[in-house]
Amino acid sequence: MSSTTLAMRDSMTMLRRNLLHAKRYPNMTLSVAFIPIFMLLLFVYVFGGAIGKGLATGDYVNFVTPGILMMATMSGSVVVAVSVSVDKTEGIINRFRTMPISRASVMTGQVVGSVIQTMISVVLVTLVALLIGFRPAAGPLGWLGVIGLMLLVAFAITWISAAFGLIAKGAETASNIGLPFQFLPFLGNAIVTPESMPAGLRWFAEYQPFTPIIGTLRALLMGQPVGGQGLVAIAWCLAGAFAGYFWARSAFNRRADS
Amino acid sequence: MPTHAQPAIAVTGLRKSYGDKLVLDGIDLTVPAGTIFSLLGPNGAGKTTAVEILATLKKPDSGEAQVNGFDLARQSDEIRMSIGVTGQFAAVDGYLTGEENLLLMADLNHLSKQEGRRKAAELLERFDLVEAGKKVSTTYSGGMRRRLDLAMTLVGDPRVIFLDEPTTGLDPRSRHTMWQIIRQLVANGTTIFLTTQYLEEADELADRIAVLDHGRIVAEGTAEQLKRRIPGGHVSLRFADPRALRAGELALRAAGEVSADEDALTLQVPNDGSFRALRALIDRLDGAAVEVEELSVHTPDLDDVFFALTGHPHDSQKDALR
Numbered sequence: 001m002s003s004t005t006l007a008m009r010d011s012m013t014m015l016r017r018n019l020l021h022a023k024r025y026p027n028m029t030l031s032v033a034f035i036p037i038f039m040l041l042l043f044v045y046v047f048g049g050a051i052g053k054g055l056a057t058g059d060y061v062n063f064v065t066p067g068i069l070m071m072a073t074m075s076g077s078v079v080v081a082v083s084v085s086v087d088k089t090e091g092i093i094n095r096f097r098t099m100p101i102s103r104a105s106v107m108t109g110q111v112v113g114s115v116i117q118t119m120i121s122v123v124l125v126t127l128v129a130l131l132i133g134f135r136p137a138a139g140p141l142g143w144l145g146v147i148g149l150m151l152l153v154a155f156a157i158t159w160i161s162a163a164f165g166l167i168a169k170g171a172e173t174a175s176n177i178g179l180p181f182q183f184l185p186f187l188g189n190a191i192v193t194p195e196s197m198p199a200g201l202r203w204f205a206e207y208q209p210f211t212p213i214i215g216t217l218r219a220l221l222m223g224q225p226v227g228g229q230g231l232v233a234i235a236w237c238l239a240g241a242f243a244g245y246f247w248a249r250s251a252f253n254r255r256a257d258s
Numbered sequence: 259m260p261t262h263a264q265p266a267i268a269v270t271g272l273r274k275s276y277g278d279k280l281v282l283d284g285i286d287l288t289v290p291a292g293t294i295f296s297l298l299g300p301n302g303a304g305k306t307t308a309v310e311i312l313a314t315l316k317k318p319d320s321g322e323a324q325v326n327g328f329d330l331a332r333q334s335d336e337i338r339m340s341i342g343v344t345g346q347f348a349a350v351d352g353y354l355t356g357e358e359n360l361l362l363m364a365d366l367n368h369l370s371k372q373e374g375r376r377k378a379a380e381l382l383e384r385f386d387l388v389e390a391g392k393k394v395s396t397t398y399s400g401g402m403r404r405r406l407d408l409a410m411t412l413v414g415d416p417r418v419i420f421l422d423e424p425t426t427g428l429d430p431r432s433r434h435t436m437w438q439i440i441r442q443l444v445a446n447g448t449t450i451f452l453t454t455q456y457l458e459e460a461d462e463l464a465d466r467i468a469v470l471d472h473g474r475i476v477a478e479g480t481a482e483q484l485k486r487r488i489p490g491g492h493v494s495l496r497f498a499d500p501r502a503l504r505a506g507e508l509a510l511r512a513a514g515e516v517s518a519d520e521d522a523l524t525l526q527v528p529n530d531g532s533f534r535a536l537r538a539l540i541d542r543l544d545g546a547a548v549e550v551e552e553l554s555v556h557t558p559d560l561d562d563v564f565f566a567l568t569g570h571p572h573d574s575q576k577d578a579l580r
Contacts, residue, residue, distance in 0.1 A: 020353075086352075090352065098313045
């Protein structure tokens, strides 16, 4: 077998391992979906009436759901940071490293497994949104775009989280990675439009990565023109994914020489 | 291809430091194939670092090593294919069952489905984990986890196995089970590189022992050779009354230094515990018609070994690097 086939095979083995974890402990996936669902209900039913009036962009649930979906992606990424960190502290990563397997497969399995879990919780959140009145207007191409963008975001965030899990001192530190990520969409256009914010914050909200990403997602879901923000969103995702990947790779290899 | 004539592990001048902390200060080792070699030393002596380097987890600063005839610097993939490592902290996947852990190893060793299942079943049986095999391994006791860890190492049929403190933290029964397993492994021709902080363990298992201290090998040889270099072995004699104690002291004084404890009615006599030395002692007591209530032989322990070989007690740097 060539080394690429072996790498694929090892990555599939590692992926199976991660999915087995997810299957055995479905609570992990469910709890990841729980927070965004709670947020969705909170914003639609509690704050929605008041915020929605100020926005005047139609039904508030249609406005806030893309932002909540982004949050679901963020909270999904916590799983990978914790799981990588546990692998590291329990010594199983060291076991893998003394075996004749593709080194990249360890992290690839973790990341792909986590992205699948994240996508499951994103679907759960979408279903709840549909139940409470979310009415997307996307055509087949639009949905394809939505799925593609969500995957791209998930990969970017998950690679960054996986790298963080490798350098974190323990599972507890690793689990904290989610907090800033989860709150970043709030400081953008997830819940409200940035126009309503004070000057400094508005500037940040307009230029931070999640604003074009959520904007693109919203446009795709509601069947509106995406415009230039689409490219900016893709650029941010690709930059994040590459940065995360190379960071994780160097963190993984660095442990070999220290 | 490596042949049987060449050593399983050959190390020359291995050095490693972390920052300005020197962990391995030029060690040389040769381990013949099919033997158990023990690296004996206290916490912080550099044992784990030596294993990590030889198992391709870390790079040495300088020095050369061959494992199974493969060069450490250039052929780490080949080395990984021929070794197995079981560390001090059981590296099993706690979320998987014992059986799933073994099947994971089979997949990573690229065995066929059928071969993997057969191997997993065989190892569960051999390591007395058949029932536990269906349970998630977080529920295992320390001894069971360690056995599963070693079983996972064996899935790949390694020719050299590194065991880094395989019994540290285990209760005496689990420790003896582990020893039995290790003996069986070497009986099948596997080479074992064992690190331990217990002299007793090295004594029980190893063909050769190297004593590591502050990153240096301070002594090497068979257990017998090492113990002979160490003073501290003695025989303790207990008497029925002070009169017998004095008689015993008188009879043995001619043969060497004797220390008496009047309150406990005991005498301590230097003795290496060998049959010949014991017989000489008993003959001497018989010759003087001295009645002895009890005789016990004290062989040197790790503390004695360390003190004798290094001039300092071995627990002086417990907090140093593992």
